[in-house]
Amino acid sequence: MTRFPIIRIITKLLIPYILLFGLYVQFHGDYGPGGGFQAGVIFASGLILYGLVFGLQAIKRVAPPIVIEKAMALGVLVYAGTGVLTMFLGGKFLDYSVLEHHVMPKWHLPSGQHLGIFLVEVGVGITVTSVMTMIFYTFAGRRRIHDT
Template sequence: MIKFPIIRVITKLLIPYILLFAFYVQFHGDYGPGGGFQAGVIFASALILYGLVFGLDAIKRVAPPIVIEKLMAVGVLVYAGTGFATMMLGGNFLDYDVLEHSFNHKYLPGGQHLGIFLVEVGVGITVTSVMTMIFYAFASRSRFV
């Protein structure tokens, strides 16, 4: 893509807005249907666009595969950890009502809102990292284990 400077400049201009929109969808997704999956795909699309335009080595410097592998596990742990936390507090798996009484703090959202937010963050992290790792696998034509 060195021969196409306009594409490189436009990409550098667009990526911050794509990431901003991904964060908007993530943090406002719990008010509508979903949010974590959509935000994860949008965030990953910014990373993939960067990789397509600037090359695989450039994207691996920005988001190293080892970090992406760790983020896949972190996202699942956030999701599952929210469910196990509700079980430890006396409710069922992902029963957000128990969070209402356990985290009664004036700066933290309560109950349903906190539980859904944590689950959506876990989904967003997982989807972003999995989509990015799929791009790495296809772009390098090798297997990351």
């Protein structure tokens, strides 16, 4: 894409807005439509657009594969850790109401339901972003096999 400077400039202008919109969907997901999955796909689309325009090596410098692998595990741990925390506090897996009685009075945060949903959506967002990016790395890094 080095021969297309307009595409490169427009991409540089669009990517911050794509990532910002992904964050908006992530943090607005508690109050309206949207949340972790949608935000993860939007955020990954910004990274993938960068990789498509500037090349696979450029995106791997911005988001190294080892970091993406760790983020996949981190997202699942945040999701599952929220459920395990609610079990340790005496509720069922992902029973957010126990967070209100055990965690919320100390921190002066909104409600246990809100905190639980927020943590789960953050975990989903991290996981979806990293998995979509890793899928792009896998497909973009394939070599074509030539028939002889």
